[in-house]
Amino acid sequence: MAITIVSVRRMARVVMGLRVEEGTAAKLETLARLMSERGAGVEVTPSSAARAALERGVAVLLAELAETKRARKPAPKGAR
Numbered sequence: 882m883a884i885t886i887v888s889v890r891r892m893a894r895v896v897m898g899l900r901v902e903e904g905t906a907a908k909l910e911t912l913a914r915l916m917s918e919r920g921a922g923v924e925v926t927p928s929s930a931a932r933a934a935l936e937r938g939v940a941v942l943l944a945e946l947a948e949t950k951r952a953r954k955p956a957p958k959g960a961r
Contacts, residue, residue, distance in 0.1 A: 909934070
């Protein structure tokens, strides 16, 4: 299943097509349903759920990688 992600935040539109496993697509459909139930009458599509998951996941990965980079950074010369 291919999911098209369209970002309309900041009025810029970037269309990215990506392939996901059937199990992941099913999880996104479940996520969309759960988000819709919580959204006070707003229907959330699997594409919107994928966008939310991607944004949250990218933020987490960037934070993890930044932390790893800080941990590996050598101490400045003369610092002990």
